[in-house]
Amino acid sequence: MRKLFYENINLTDFTATVVSCEAMEDGKQYRILLDATAFFPEEGGQSADKGTLNELPVLDVQIKDDLIYHYLEQPLEPGTTVTGHVDGEQRFDFMQQHSGEHIVSGLVHNRFGYNNVGFHLSNNEVTLDFNGELTPEQLKEIELKANEIIYQNLPVEISYPSKEELAALSYRSKIEIEGQVRIVTIPGVDVCACCAPHVAHTGEIGMIKITNCQSHRGGVRLNILCGARALADYNKKQDSVTAISVALSAKQDLIADAVLKLKEDMLRQQERINTLQAQLLNFRVSTLPAPSECENAILFVDKMDTIAIRNTVNQLAENYTGYCGVFSGDEETGYSFIVGSKSKDCKELAQILRTELGAKCGGNTPMIQGSVNATQNKIQTIFSL
Ligand SMILES: [Zn+2]
Structure with a gap:
């Protein structure tokens, strides 16, 4: 089959003859082979081209044994001509991202000796994995150089060297593969074995x-x-800024x-709130009947910090023999509470x-914690049982 993307990278419309069409096992898709295609398949970490055959959406494009298969929801008749x-x-966007990846990988390889060991290119993101660490300063240096290479508008050259030429050539992704190796060269920047579509100039x-x-x-x-994706990202970040x-x-x-x-101000204010809450709780504790007059000590307060509440419960439990509880919140939205006791079993109370x-609560014998939606009266009744 002819791979039209290698003959003309800008070709988007083509005609071809259907060679075969098989129904997939799930019965929902058909796998179609043509005698020629401009669709670049999913390969080497890059998602497949999108588009249509006879105006039917192409759902996926896969390559197997050097044959390119198109997946459609409807069948196409073998022997017929399709457009x-x-x-x-999307093709141009992918070309921008992929050629950009070669520049970055080439620069990192030349400058730091690391290899690109993973590449992913989809509509959502482009990721590159290197087998070495890079500092923020090194990344800035690479980014600056990568953009200078774009300004220089260098040619992106495609070549098909012979086996002998390949053996003598130093290039990235040098693995033993059967058949013709395709080499993508950005002069002075990168030489890499790659089968994907690339821009003609950086x-x-x-x-x-x-x-x-x-x-x-x-x-x-x-x-x-790269390209429009970088601009779209700049726009999004500009909106945030x-x-x-x-x-x-x-x-x-x-x-x-x-x-x-603002964060420092908030921290200072929170510290001030904590101090005021502690003062308020101390005052409320001082208004309770004396430990000699009652066993339980129960307080209702506005929503407050859990640490302040726990401190107060511990303080009360030192002086009162029964249950000591602080309910924080209001009747409309409910209360969070902590109850402690030195002599009674708080699990029974729970x-x-x-x-x-x-109530939703848990804990152990000396202290329980939870939340409840009930009136002050009802809660107080429980403690006077
Ligand atoms: Zn590549």
Whole structure:
């Protein structure tokens, strides 16, 4: 079969003859072989081209034993001529990403000696795995150089060297493969064995942006964006920056400082709230009947920090012999509570709260914690039983 994408990379519309059409086992798809195709299959970590055959959507394109199969929901009659259309926008996008990947991989290989050991290109993301670690400074250096190579608009050359020429050639992805090896060369930058479609000149890539780097199997995994994807990402991030800048009344290039300051302010305010809560709880404790007058000590307070509540329960349990509880919240949204006791079994109380008030709680004999939707009166009744 003719692989039309190797004859003309920009060809999106073609006619071909149906060689075979088989129903798949699930009965939902048909596997179609043509005598020629412009569809590039899923291969080498890259998703398949999208498009149509006789205006029917091509769901997937796979290669097996050098034959390219198209998967459709409807059958096509063998022997008939079909018209094919490849989604040119996605093809060009994939070419931008893939050629960009070669530049980054070539630069990393030449500068640091690491190999690209994993590549994934889909509509959602482009990832590159290297078998060595890269620092943020090194990544900046690579990104800068990669973009300079785009400005230089270097040719992306495709060649099919003989076995002898290959043996003498130094290139990435050098593995023993049967048949003709296809070499993609960006002069002075990269030489790599690759079967995928590429742009003709590096300028077509537009730009390369490394957006993420994380540790991966002793090396790193990079996320990159090329061409229109990089611009779309810039737009999305610009929208975020604008929104944050407006919300914080800060200049766009100073929003990081403004967010950090906001976080520090919040921490200081939280500390102040904690102090005030502790003071309030102390005051509320002082208004309770004296330990000589009652066994249980129960307080109802507005929503408060769990640590402050637990401290108060512990403080009460030192002085009161019965159950000591703090219920935080209100009757409308319910209460969270902690109950402790030095002499009584809080697990027994938990059972009563569950049965009588439908409380959700757990814990152990000296202390239980949970939540309940009930009125103050009903809760207090339980403690006066
Ligand atoms: Zn490649």
